[in-house]
Amino acid sequence: MPRRSNCNLAVMYDAITTCEEAARAGGEVLLSWRKRFSVREKGPADLVTDADLASQEAIRRLVAGRFPDHAFLGEEGESGLKIALADAQGTPAEWTWVVDPLDGTTNYVHGLAQYAVSVALLRHGKPEAGCVYDPVADECYTAQRGCGARLNGEPITGSRQTDLAQSLVAVSFPARIDANSRELQDFLAVLPHCQAFRRMGSAALNLCYVAAGSLDAYWATSTKIWDIAAGALIVEEAGGAITSLAGGPVDLAAAKFVAAASEPLNRQIVDLLGY
Numbered sequence: 001m002p003r004r005s006n007c008n009l010a011v012m013y014d015a016i017t018t019c020e021e022a023a024r025a026g027g028e029v030l031l032s033w034r035k036r037f038s039v040r041e042k043g044p045a046d047l048v049t050d051a052d053l054a055s056q057e058a059i060r061r062l063v064a065g066r067f068p069d070h071a072f073l074g075e076e077g078e079s080g081l082k083i084a085l086a087d088a089q090g091t092p093a094e095w096t097w098v099v100d101p102l103d104g105t106t107n108y109v110h111g112l113a114q115y116a117v118s119v120a121l122l123r124h125g126k127p128e129a130g131c132v133y134d135p136v137a138d139e140c141y142t143a144q145r146g147c148g149a150r151l152n153g154e155p156i157t158g159s160r161q162t163d164l165a166q167s168l169v170a171v172s173f174p175a176r177i178d179a180n181s182r183e184l185q186d187f188l189a190v191l192p193h194c195q196a197f198r199r200m201g202s203a204a205l206n207l208c209y210v211a212a213g214s215l216d217a218y219w220a221t222s223t224k225i226w227d228i229a230a231g232a233l234i235v236e237e238a239g240g241a242i243t244s245l246a247g248g249p250v251d252l253a254a255a256k257f258v259a260a261a262s263e264p265l266n267r268q269i270v271d272l273l274g275y
Contacts, residue, residue, distance in 0.1 A: 232250060
């Protein structure tokens with residue numbers, strides 16, 4: 001069941017409201033830039049567009065206007081994960097906004113509808129509030145620690161599926177993948193045991209689909225913290241289980257995980273992956 005026992009709406013109201021407003025602001029920018037952006041190569045098959053940068057700037061302005069003392073980590077143009085999340089002694093910053101202004105860039109570039117904006121607020125490295133916004137479907141997934149998860153304001157829970165054989169599962173692969181890679185070995189290890197697979201191109205939305213019950217499970221080995229910070233919290237608050245690939249606590253900085261609608265389903269995938 002969704003975790004609500006520690007809910008304090010009064011304390012976190014400004015944070016969750018800012019998460020949603022910032023994600024929606026970024027989404028509006030993405031829609032306005034469709035079919036008129038320029039594309040350049042940031043890395044192999046890693047497209048960055050003017051839309052990414054414009055979306056992030058809109059989010060940064062909104063967040064900085066309300067929380068000027070908070071750290072900010074965005075995917076585009078940032079100096080590094082360690083700087084934003086920790087001080088010189090390696091202590092996590094008390095408050096850090098972690099933002100992906102366009103999760104699903106390749107989908108966006110090719111006109112495929114599945115992309116999103118992800119905004120999360122971390123306290124000492126742990127997500128406290130988060131929002132993933134799909135601007136095409138106008139679907140806004142939100143969560144606040146201890147208060148459950150919502151889709152467009154309505155509470156959501158996962159499928160509670162416990163049997164991998166009856167499960168629809170998503171997986172993420174790196175932009176470039178070798179025929180002998182561990183990622184393909186993992187895929188082949190799980191493929192015969194599940195009902196069906198999907199690879200859709202947005203880690204943030206995949207996590208939200210697990211939270212809402214559209215997917216039963218999802219795992220990834222090549223994501224980043226900004227892809228999953230909000231979605232991981234949304235899965236937890238919808239009653240799902242998210243762990244490291246080995247079944248331990250998930251490390252957002254490493255961003256390698258298994259998310260599932262239930263703990264038994266999570267364990268089945270973890271066991272098959274064998275990390």
